[in-house]
Amino acid sequence: MKTKKTLLSIILIVVGATFLYSFDFGVVIDNSSSYSSKEGEGFIQENNAHLWLNLPLGKSWVFNASVMGTFSTDEDKPVLFADIETLSLKGTFPHLENGANLFVLELGRFFHKEFSGFVFAHRMDGVRMEFGYPSSTLQIALGYTGLLNKYYTSLVMSKLDALDDLDKDILLAPRRLIGTISLSIPEIFARQNLNFSILVNEDLRHLFEDVIKEGKETFDPSSGGLVDTQYFGVGLDGPISKGLFYSAFFYLGTGRMLTFVPDSQSNTGEAYLYKQILSGLGGLSVRYYLEEFFQSVASVQILYATGDSDSISYIEGNRSGNANMFLPISGNALGTAFQPKVSNLFATELAYSLKPFSGVKGFILESLQAGAKLTPFFKPSKGAMSEGEVDPAAGAGYLGTDLAVFANLRPFSDLGLGASLGFFLPNKSAFLPGKDDPIVYGQFVFSFSF
């Protein structure tokens, strides 16, 4: 009886608060239908629904909540699955007297990324604080990923993560603690923006289950160790001249990875030892906006991520010495039909897009954006990369070229449509025999909100 009363009171308070303050809510439905000629993929359709609520609480706080559900035909996923997409309480406090003129505090589940988006861009549960000073912004965030539904995540970094990812009885994502400190200094000189970022990724798996301990003398293919990583990044972006912008960044990757290596102190001559990760990721992009010519955008993007010549697989593949392959936590990738992670990779993306009907005001195709991308991929060193079809024994060299065309249209503010068609032509000598077929990929997406 008491529980019922308490529950009723909570419901009344929530409903009362909802109507007392200026809340808003809505639904977004989206569909993605894709086809890939890659082995084991084929035609996949995913239909998502997102129900969101935005509830300001007083002058400073906002409560954000969003749940999402998916109907999928992907054989690697359940037919139906769902998760809390975001659930956070965010407070914004301007004009403080302690030096900062803005303080933002966010608690709960939120999306977080570092400045480049190539190392970490993911949801997590935790806390985020932002201190706004007159000439810079300092952001500190700490979060946990182990409560996310794994079917909405891309956080596989270790062998045990990969095994869990294949296990249909396991629902949650890898248990990782992510910490970031970022300092952003806008317009430090000549309208150039400077960014610094430090990320720490701590594998917490050993607190919940057994992992292979350092010193084990026999190889165990059914288990693995921890992967802890740190990233130290610096980036610069800004305008070069009218319509011409650039961004450049570099991340130094460190950490440790379990490696089965020859060991003179071992009875078997071999043992598991944690080896240092020492790697790097660099990127440069230049974009030119030509508003007058159908709102054209031409861009060049170059990415370089170090590899490890003795690595036999992307996941815990180090065989000797330091692990030099750059290992992102979860981030963006280039390409359409072929989308390798930023590990042991050199890629150059040339892209051009325009809005052919941008001058016809009020026309239903006014927002149509059409474009093409050409992305040659190279492997900078011998060894593995994220795509298992690539031969780890093949030396550095050309991997193949991804060519894609795409179109996006938003005929109404609440309806979006998109289509892309990609074709990857591999360099057969860089791929494993039988895994070297060209890849055709097509995708159609639509989203509707109400």
Added chain:
Amino acid sequence: MRRKIYLLVALIVLGTAIGFAQSNALIDQVLGQKKVGFSYATYLVLSAAGIIKDTATPEQAIEALKQQNWGISVPEEPTDISLGKYAYLLMKAFDIPGGLMYKLIPGPRYAAREIAYLGFVTENPSPYRSLSGEEALQILHNALAWKEGQK
């Protein structure tokens, strides 16, 4: 104070360009309102759209609104306007087409979504919240700039 001057200058410059001039005294009153009144908001939008003269009063603006047959319920007593109703006034007065849902169910809810999509409002786009006089003028300024861009 600087923001107030900026808003006034922006409105006067833009107003001159498209052939209307708001009464400075009324704009002063609007700028002083923490929650802009329904009649003042109606005056701002209808005079900016050229439906009433800028020498009209907020009460005359309400009378003009009643004659528009836009399906907007006009309050009998002086009251504040919500962001949704202000957005709906803008949509009707400036003939902003709106999204699919607005076409199906025209009203404050989807009008607020539309002006947020067009970038007229940058803060909380909840249709049920109130807005200050300064924000109402800023949104109107953005709507006028959008209208200019459509020509």
